[in-house]
Amino acid sequence: MSDPVISVRNLKKVYGDFVAVGGISFDVQRGEIFGLLGPNGAGKTTTLECLEGLRRPDGGSASILGVDPGREPRKLWNLIGVQLQTSGLPAAMSANEALRFFSAYHGVAPRYDLLERLGLHDKLNAQYCQLSVGQQRRLALAVALAHGPRVVFLDEPTAGLDVESRSELHALMQELRLGGTTLILATHDMAEAEKLADRVAILLRGKIVTIGTPREITATGAGWTKVSVRTERASLLQNGASFPAVRRRLEQEDYAVFFSTDPGPTVSAIIAHVEAQADRLIDLRVERPSLEERFLEITQNGGAQ
Amino acid sequence: MTAFAQHFSFEFRTGLRDRSLLLLNYLFPLGFYVMMGYLMGSINPQFIDTMIPAMIVFAVLSGTILGRPSTVVEAREAGIFRSFRVNGVPALSILAIPALTSIFHTLIVGAAIALTAGPLFKAPLPVHWPALVGITVLAAFTCAGLGALIGVISANSQVTILWSQLIYLPSMMLSGMMVPMSMLPKGLASLAKLLPATYAMQAFQGLAYGQPGQMDPRACVAILAAGGLLAFALGILLFRWDRRNETRRPHPALAALALLPYALGAALL
Numbered sequence: 001m002s003d004p005v006i007s008v009r010n011l012k013k014v015y016g017d018f019v020a021v022g023g024i025s026f027d028v029q030r031g032e033i034f035g036l037l038g039p040n041g042a043g044k045t046t047t048l049e050c051l052e053g054l055r056r057p058d059g060g061s062a063s064i065l066g067v068d069p070g071r072e073p074r075k076l077w078n079l080i081g082v083q084l085q086t087s088g089l090p091a092a093m094s095a096n097e098a099l100r101f102f103s104a105y106h107g108v109a110p111r112y113d114l115l116e117r118l119g120l121h122d123k124l125n126a127q128y129c130q131l132s133v134g135q136q137r138r139l140a141l142a143v144a145l146a147h148g149p150r151v152v153f154l155d156e157p158t159a160g161l162d163v164e165s166r167s168e169l170h171a172l173m174q175e176l177r178l179g180g181t182t183l184i185l186a187t188h189d190m191a192e193a194e195k196l197a198d199r200v201a202i203l204l205r206g207k208i209v210t211i212g213t214p215r216e217i218t219a220t221g222a223g224w225t226k227v228s229v230r231t232e233r234a235s236l237l238q239n240g241a242s243f244p245a246v247r248r249r250l251e252q253e254d255y256a257v258f259f260s261t262d263p264g265p266t267v268s269a270i271i272a273h274v275e276a277q278a279d280r281l282i283d284l285r286v287e288r289p290s291l292e293e294r295f296l297e298i299t300q301n302g303g304a305q
Numbered sequence: 306m307t308a309f310a311q312h313f314s315f316e317f318r319t320g321l322r323d324r325s326l327l328l329l330n331y332l333f334p335l336g337f338y339v340m341m342g343y344l345m346g347s348i349n350p351q352f353i354d355t356m357i358p359a360m361i362v363f364a365v366l367s368g369t370i371l372g373r374p375s376t377v378v379e380a381r382e383a384g385i386f387r388s389f390r391v392n393g394v395p396a397l398s399i400l401a402i403p404a405l406t407s408i409f410h411t412l413i414v415g416a417a418i419a420l421t422a423g424p425l426f427k428a429p430l431p432v433h434w435p436a437l438v439g440i441t442v443l444a445a446f447t448c449a450g451l452g453a454l455i456g457v458i459s460a461n462s463q464v465t466i467l468w469s470q471l472i473y474l475p476s477m478m479l480s481g482m483m484v485p486m487s488m489l490p491k492g493l494a495s496l497a498k499l500l501p502a503t504y505a506m507q508a509f510q511g512l513a514y515g516q517p518g519q520m521d522p523r524a525c526v527a528i529l530a531a532g533g534l535l536a537f538a539l540g541i542l543l544f545r546w547d548r549r550n551e552t553r554r555p556h557p558a559l560a561a562l563a564l565l566p567y568a569l570g571a572a573l574l
Contacts, residue, residue, distance in 0.1 A: 052391055054546075074393060082391040088383040090315075092322045097315050102392045104311040127322075143392070 005030045005065055005151060005182045006051065012059035013046050013206075020046040022206035023060060028184065028199075033177050035197035036186040037291075039299055042203040044186040045085055048153050051184070052082050064151055078106060081149035083140050085156050085186070091129035095120050095139050098128065099146060106147035114142040117172060119165065133160035141169070151182045158192060170196060190292035200291070202298055209298055218294045224248070224259035227266055228285040235279035236270070243269040255283075312398055316406040320368075329372035330410040334364035338418055342426040352483070356428040357419050358509035359482040361441050362502050364414040368407050369448035370455070370473050374465035376403070377456025386546045396544045400457075400537065404449035411445040412438070431513040440513060440526070444505035447529045450536030451501065451563060457540045458557040460548075476502035481510075486519050494519070498571035499564060504529050520574040528574075531566040539563050 004027035013021040021043045028034045036044045049055040051062055053073030062069055067076045089098050095115060103110040115121050118138040123131060131139060137160055144152060154173075158166045173183055173196055187193055193200050194214045201211040210217055224247055229236055236256035245262035260266035263286055274281055289297075320326045338360040345352040352359070377400075380386055389399060419437065422428035431437040451472065459465040477483060479493055480502035486494060497503045504525040511522025539560055 054387065054390065077391055077393045080391075084384065084387055084391065088385050089388060090319065090380065090385055092319045093315060101308075101311050101315055104308040105393050107308075140388070143388070 004028055005032075006034075006184070007063045008047075008051070008060070009062070010060035011047065011050060011057050011062055013043075013050055013055060014058045019206050021050065021057075024201075024203070024206070024208045025060075026201055026208065026211060028182055030182055031177055031180045032198045033173065033183045033185060033196050035193040035200035036184065036203060037188075037190065037193055037200050037295060038203035039188075041205075043206040044203055045155060046206075047203070048155055048184065048186055052080065052153055053077065078147070079150055081144035081147065081152040083137070083144045083152075083154045083157055085159075088136075089128045089139070089143075091127065093128050094125050095128075095131070095142075096124045098139060098143055102143045103146050108147045111142075111146050114145055115139075117168075118142050119168065134162060134165050137161060138165065138169075145176075149181070151184070152176065153184045153186075155186045156188065157185065158187070158189060166192075190290065190295055194291040202295060204299060214291045218289050218291055224261060224289060225263040225266075226285075226287045226289065227258040227260055227263055227270065228252070228255045228283070228287070229258070229270055229274075229281065230255045230283040231274050232280040232282055233277070235274060235277040241273055243273070308394075309398070309402070312394075312402045313405060316403045317409060320406050320410050323376075326368075326372055326376070330368045330407075331414060334360065334367045334414050335417060337363060337367075338422075339425075342422065342428075346426055351485070353426055353428050355481065355485070355506070355510070356426060357422050357431065357437075358440075358506055358513065360418045360422070361411070361415045361437075361509070362444060362480065362482055362505050363477075364418070365411050365441070365444045365448050365505070366473055366476055366502060368410055368414075369404075369445060369452040370469050370476075371452075373403060373407060373449060373452030374456035374459060374469055375462045377453060378459050378462050378465055381456075381545060381547060382461070384547065390546050396541055396546075400453045400540050400544065404446065404453060404537070407449045407452075408442055408445040411441060415441045429514070431509075432515045433513050436512040437509065440505060440508045440529075443508075443526060443529050443533070444501065447501050447505075447533035447536065450533045450540065454536045454540040454543070454560050454563055457543050457545065458560045472500065476500045479503065481506035495571055498574065499567045501529060501532055501567065504532075504567070504570065520570070524570070524574055528566045528570045532563065535566060536563045 006028035009025050010023045011021055012023050024047065036047060038044050046055065050057045051064060051069055053069035053076050056070050064076055065079050067079065069076050099110045099115065115124065118141060120135060120138055120142065123135060128136060141157060158169055161169065177183060185197060197214060199213050200217060201208045234254065237251055243258060244265040245260045246258045246266055247261055248259040250257050258266060267286065320330050342356065386399065423430050455465055455468045459468060479489060479497035480500050482502065486497060486503065489497060507518045507520045508522045508525040508529065510516050510518040539562060543554055543557055543560060
């Protein structure tokens with residue numbers, strides 16, 4: 001494996017008595033989309049701000065493209081692009097001015113194709129305060145990408161975006177990854193992380209409680225597969241029948257839901273039971289646990305695996 | 306276009322585009338000038354003698370001490386400085402470039418006042434025009450530094466108003482803009498010497514109008530320059546990128562050092 005683009009070792013950040021980041025370590029490879037997940041206050045934004053050179057860590061080390069963010073932030077800011085969670089542009093600054101302004105500070109020509117790509121081409125002369133929240137976030141992203149950074153930090157990039165804009169942004173992120181750009185994505189949106197991220201780290205109270213690909217993380221949970229069944233006469237509802245490998249069952253509207261450790265025998269037994277009751281299957285769904293379910297499992301267990 | 310040119314161009318246009326800045330840079334000083342010209346011309350004809358420098362100093366105070374501090378606070382609180390920081394915009398540019406644009410706005414207003422006060426109100430014109438321009442630039446520079454410093458040390462917009470008024474109101478009453486300094490009681494005259502507007506008025510009177518004043522006009526220029534440089538230096542030293550900036554900075558009370566040149570002036574002149 002090549003040298004990591006981002007290397008974090010035992011990173012710590014403390015605010016008074018509050019440990020925001022309690023000694024985390026991870027590496028990110030070139031062209032990877034790496035997701036930082038966690039509930040509010042888990043330390044995602046603080047971690048990002050330490051890596052972006054906005055906060056000085058209280059311990060440990062970090063390296064972005066060989067640059068220490070705490071010691072050489074100015075060098076770093078020409079190599080990275082940052083879309084901050086809480087940031088703004090001057091209210092009277094137009095999209096055109098924003099692009100020209102920040103491109104000038106990075107010493108590059110303004111890239112109007114980015115505004116086109118992000119659906120802001122007709123907002124070129126609109127002032128920041130006249131843009132919707134979604135448009136403001138897209139403009140912030142255009143500014144972050146304007147100088148062709150090799151590493152891009154995105155903090156809740158799709159917050160406030162409509163479905164179409166989210167989809168467009170996801171496509172842009174995939175495109176950037178294919179071009180070799182490394183993306184660090186902090187998000188609350190588990191579906192987004194599961195769809196986009198090559199690897200994710202789940203943070204809880206400043207610690208990484210699990211790290212891996214979304215598939216690896218969902219596989220390390222209780223390993224239960226969700227089997228949802230709806231029948232014509234609802235013979236599975238209010239029914240005490242037991243099925244092999246089922247560890248838990250519940251009823252959701254017209255569906256009987258079973259959590260199975262071995263879905264093959266479970267499904268066969270359910271079908272046989274329905275036929276024996278002279279009932280008829282209307283819908284049967286077998287789903288592996290989602291990242292969101294695994295995330296909830298971890299956070300509800302206080303980080304215990 | 307260079308980063309400096311882009312930044313300057315944006316800040317200059319903001320001074321015209323932003324309603325509150327437009328009001329404080331242009332509408333308020335020009336409106337006040339016209340009103341004072343008609344009103345004071347009949348009530349206090351002596352006022353007309355110092356009308357041009359007084360109204361220029363008023364425009365300087367309005368655009369810098371009243372206009373600038375809240376823009377610094379609002380930009381910090383809205384996360385604008387954070388966006389600037391991650392894109393490599395230095396603190397010096399954030400403080401100095403708006404100050405430069407304030408100087409330009411003041412020059413435009415000053416030109417409008419200086420060129421119309423004679424025909425409209427029969428105000429006496431300066432005998433040394435370059436001195437008028439130079440002192441206008443210097444006064445705007447000094448007060449822009451103080452305005453930036455107030456914005457840097459203030460936690461919110463309400464606090465900026467308090468600090469700004471602490472300079473603005475006494476300047477209006479004591480600096481010689483409304484009442485000649487020679488007519489002030491001794492105690493108030495000493496207090497007036499703590500205000501940059503007083504030194505600007507004295508410098509205008511001595512160097513642009515060639516009239517004797519209460520203080521050496523060259524010393525007044527030196528004190529204004531020292532005050533401006535010190536205010537900017539303190540502004541950069543105490544600058545915070547955001548409200549959670551935990552980087553160790555000197556205590557904001559250090560900003561009081563910005564008054565040192567004026568305190569020296571009060572003691573020595």
